[in-house]
Structures are given as C-alpha cells and as structure tokens.
Amino acid sequence: MKFLRSAILTISTTLLFSCAENKNTDYFSNFPKGADPVEVGQVVANRFLSRPHSNTGSWYTEEQQKDTTLFNNPVGYVVYPDVCAWYGALLYAKETKNQDLLNRLTERAAKVVYGEEKNLIPVANHVDNNVFGVIPLEVYGNTKDKRFLDLGLYMADEQFKELTPEEVGKLQPNEQEWYKQGLSWNTRMWIDDMYMITILQAQAYKVTGDKKYIERAGREMVVYLDNLQRENGLFHHADDVPIYWGRGNGWMAAGMAELLTYLPEDDANRARIMEGYQKMMKTLLQYQNAEGMWNQILDDPKAWPETSGTGMFAFAFIKGVKKGWLDAETYGEPARKAWIALCSYINADGDMTQICTGTNKKNDYQYYLDREKVIGDLHGQAPVLWCAAAILE
Numbered sequence: 001m002k003f004l005r006s007a008i009l010t011i012s013t014t015l016l017f018s019c020a021e022n023k024n025t026d027y028f029s030n031f032p033k034g035a036d037p038v039e040v041g042q043v044v045a046n047r048f049l050s051r052p053h054s055n056t057g058s059w060y061t062e063e064q065q066k067d068t069t070l071f072n073n074p075v076g077y078v079v080y081p082d083v084c085a086w087y088g089a090l091l092y093a094k095e096t097k098n099q100d101l102l103n104r105l106t107e108r109a110a111k112v113v114y115g116e117e118k119n120l121i122p123v124a125n126h127v128d129n130n131v132f133g134v135i136p137l138e139v140y141g142n143t144k145d146k147r148f149l150d151l152g153l154y155m156a157d158e159q160f161k162e163l164t165p166e167e168v169g170k171l172q173p174n175e176q177e178w179y180k181q182g183l184s185w186n187t188r189m190w191i192d193d194m195y196m197i198t199i200l201q202a203q204a205y206k207v208t209g210d211k212k213y214i215e216r217a218g219r220e221m222v223v224y225l226d227n228l229q230r231e232n233g234l235f236h237h238a239d240d241v242p243i244y245w246g247r248g249n250g251w252m253a254a255g256m257a258e259l260l261t262y263l264p265e266d267d268a269n270r271a272r273i274m275e276g277y278q279k280m281m282k283t284l285l286q287y288q289n290a291e292g293m294w295n296q297i298l299d300d301p302k303a304w305p306e307t308s309g310t311g312m313f314a315f316a317f318i319k320g321v322k323k324g325w326l327d328a329e330t331y332g333e334p335a336r337k338a339w340i341a342l343c344s345y346i347n348a349d350g351d352m353t354q355i356c357t358g359t360n361k362k363n364d365y366q367y368y369l370d371r372e373k374v375i376g377d378l379h380g381q382a383p384v385l386w387c388a389a390a391i392l393e
Contacts, residue, residue: 027321027332028391035343038096041388044381045089047350049104053120056358057081057378077122078112080131080196081378087199088385090138095392102142109139114147121151124158127186131155131196137203149207156204159184159197160216183220191235191248194224195255202262217259218269224252225276233279234298238361244298245368247356247379250312253280254386257319274325277316281326284313288334292341296356297368304373307345307354311383314338318390339387351376352384 031037051059055072056079064070072079086105093102111117113136122129133155136148163185168176171185178187184197201217204210228235235252237245256277263270287298293305294313317335320326345353357372358379374380 027328027336028318031336032340034346035340037339037388037391040343040346041092041096041385041392042098042101043350044346044352044384044388045092045101045105047376048085048089048378048381048385049101049108053078053117054082054378055079058357058374058376075120077129078120078132079122080128081382083131083134084195084382085378085385087134087138088382088389090135090142091389092385092392094142095389106139106143109135109148113139113151124155127159127184127188127190127193127196130159130186131200133200134203137200137207141207153204153208156200156213159186159200161185178223181223183223184216187220187223189224189227190238191224191228192251194221195251195258198255198259202259206262211264214263214267215269218263218267218273221256221259221276222269222272225272229276229279233276233281233283241361241363243363243365243368245359246294246296246298246306246309247312247359249280249284249298250309250383253277253284253316254312254383256280257316260325261319261323277320277325281316281320281331284317285331285334288313288338292334292337292339294338296371297365300369303369305354306356306373307342307352308356308377308380308383310338310342311352311380311387314342315383315386315390318387322390322393339391342384342387346384347375349376352380355380 034040053075055070055075060070060073065073067073086108090102090105093105112120122132124130133152135152137152137156139145140148140152163179167185168179171179174189175185175187178189179185186197187193197220198217201213205213205217230236234244235249236242237248256273260270260273260277263273284294284298288294289301289305291305293307293310295301295303296306296309297303314335317326317331317338321328321332321335347353353375354373355375355377356379357374357377359368359371
C-alpha cells in the first residue's frame with residue numbers, strides 16, 4: 001500500500017507539473033493567420049537581410065542622402081537599431097534551426113567583423129556604440145570563431161574599463177560620480193541604457209561563463225532602478241521630462257527580461273531586479289488597451305497605439321510567463337493578445353507600421369503625441385523578432 005500511495009503521488013505530481021507547463025505554453029500556440037511566429041519571424045528576418053545597414057534605424061531618402069550633414073550619412077558605422085534587429089534575427093534563426101538564415105546573418109557579420117566592411121565597426125566610446133558587441137558574441141556562440149569572440153569581449157570590457165585621469169576629466173560631473181561608484185563610464189541614467197549595457201554584458205557572460213560580466217550588469221541595473229523607477233513601476237523619459245514615453249519604458253522592460261534570463265539564481269542583485277521587473281509588469285498590465293497594444297504615452301488612453309514599445313512589452317510578458325516570473329493565468333492571455341495585435345501592424349512588405357520615430361527628450365507633452373509614425377524602422381522591426389524567438393524558445 002505504501003508503494004501504491006507513493007506511485008500515485010508521483011504520478012499526480014508529474015501530471016500537476018505537466019498541466020501547469022502546458023497551461024503556460026497553451027497561450028503561445030495555435031495562433032490565428034498572420035500571427036504564426038515561425039512565419040512572421042521569417043518574413044521580418046528576410047526583410048532585415050534585404051536592406052543595407054541603416055542610417056538611424058531608418059534609411060534616408062534619395063534626396064536626404066545628398067545632405068552629408070545628416071547623422072551617419074553616408075553610413076559610417078552600424079547603429080544600435082540594426083544591432084537589435086540583427087540580434088533578434090539570430091535568436092529566431094537558432095530557435096527555428098534555420099541554417100540558411102543563420103548562415104546569411106553570419107556572413108553579414110563576417111563582412112563587418114573582419115571583411116570588407118570592417119570600417120563600419122563602431123568606436124567603443126558610447127553606450128549606443130558598444131552594444132554592437134552583442135552581434136559578434138552571439139555569432140561566436142554559433143561558430144566558435146575566435147575573431148568574433150575577441151571583438152565582442154573588447155566591446156564589453158571597454159564599457160567598464162579603467163579610465164585615465166584625463167579620460168575621467170572629460171566625463172560630465174554626474175558621470176564622474178557614477179564612475180567612482182564602480183559603474184560603467186557609459187552610465188548616463190537614460191532608461192535605454194538598461195538594454196544597451198545589460199544585454200552586452202549578459203552576452204559576454206553567456207559565452208565565457210565569467211561572472212564579472214553578469215555581476216556588472218546586475219549592479220548597473222539595480223542603481224538605475226533605485227534612481228529612476230517611479231512608485232508605479234514605470235519610468236519617466238528623463239528626470240526633467242515627467243512623461244511615460246512608450247518605447248523608453250520598453251527598453252527597461254526588455255532589458256530586465258534579458259538580464260533575468262541569464263542572471264544566476266543566487267546572484268545578490270537578482271531579487272531586487274525581479275522586484276523592479278514585476279512591479280513594472282503589473283502596471284503595464286493596467287495600461288494595455290482593448291486591442292492588446294500600448295500607447296505612445298502609456299498612461300494616456302487618448303494617445304495613439306505605438307508598435308515598438310508594444311513589441312518590447314510583449315517580449316517582457318512572453319519571457320515572464322514562459323520563465324515563471326509572471327503568473328500565467330494573469331499575464332498569459334495579455335501576452336498572447338499583444339503578440340497578435342502587434343502582428344496585425346505588419347504590412348505586405350514585412351515592415352512594421354506605426355513606429356514612433358527617433359525621439360530625444362523634451363518636456364513637452366504634445367511633442368510626444370505629435371511624433372511622426374514611421375514604417376519599417378528597425379526600432380519596431382527588432383522587437384518582433386525578439387518576440388518570435390521567445391515564443392518558440
């Protein structure tokens with residue numbers, strides 16, 4: 001009888017966990033037409049490869065290209081929106097075991113890392129430049145080609161290098177204070193930093209196993225959370241701009257989700273980061289609209305639905321449900337709804353529509369509402385690929 005009871009208990013427990021696991025994954029299967037992550041990911045990844053490196057995440061028109069005073073015109077280096085989309089395509093290719101796609105993405109990287117486009121490697125002197133290191137590190141994980149590893153680790157280590165007194169003197173006074181506290185000299189207290197810095201350091205940890213990288217990222221994230229997260233879990237675009245801009249918050253959401261994916265369970269900073277992540281997700285849930293989208297200004301129901309921020313929030317929700325950080329019954333359906341809604345904004349060319357154009361901070365509410373809605377910008381393409389890969393993971 002003891003054996004029978006033990007056997008029944010074992011079977012019951014197995015079934016319970018199996019049901020719970022199935023419940024978590026049920027939200028991410030049987031998608032309607034147009035929202036199959038395999039098909040959507042393929043279309044968006046191919047679209048990425050069909051175009052040259054961008055100027056700003058978008059491409060200048062033929063007329064604009066005549067004006068060489070415009071930023072990164074002609075293209076002088078690979079900008080961060082390209083990195084984000086490229087990274088998403090690499091993740092998607094790996095999850096779908098699409099070797100042809102992986103080869104094409106790797107060939108594109110090889111041209112920049114050691115080929116005829118080597119001049120497009122960004123100078124490792126800014127948070128938005130250093131994030132390029134994510135690409136060679138991810139490619140190294142697939143190829144084991146040390147040329148990719150060396151460049152990726154160089155970018156990661158430069159982000160936390162010891163500065164000379166002359167270099168410290170060139171930093172802004174607040175940047176000097178952060179540097180003296182052991183943070184990256186790239187620290188600006190801009191919310192998008194928490195995707196750019198943490199994803200690079202997490203990738204370096206993933207390929208090397210060296211905890212210094214993930215510990216750096218964890219420390220950095222905690223300081224940003226302690227200084228920038230509001231009581232409701234969201235983030236103002238800047239200290240002097242008390243506006244909850246969608247994509248700005250998206251960088252924080254995606255950055256925390258990426259970091260928590262790799263941060264060891266026993267890491268001293270994990271609990272604090274998980275607290276900040278769950279607090280943010282709880283408030284985001286309240287601001288998701290009936291369609292499944294989030295708006296350009298998160299707490300304004302009259303603002304327009306914006307796709308790049310929605311993609312980042314969808315990614316953070318999907319990761320959270322699948323990893324067990326978020327309650328599946330509470331967040332599973334909203335995550336699914338966000339993905340399906342997001343896919344409905346992709347046009348026949350494989351371009352995401354209704355993307356907020358690049359946006360600098362400005363303490364002017366109408367400025368955010370009036371931002372141009374652009375098509376195919378890589379700020380919007382990238383999160384689609386992150387989501388597709390996360391669903392298929």
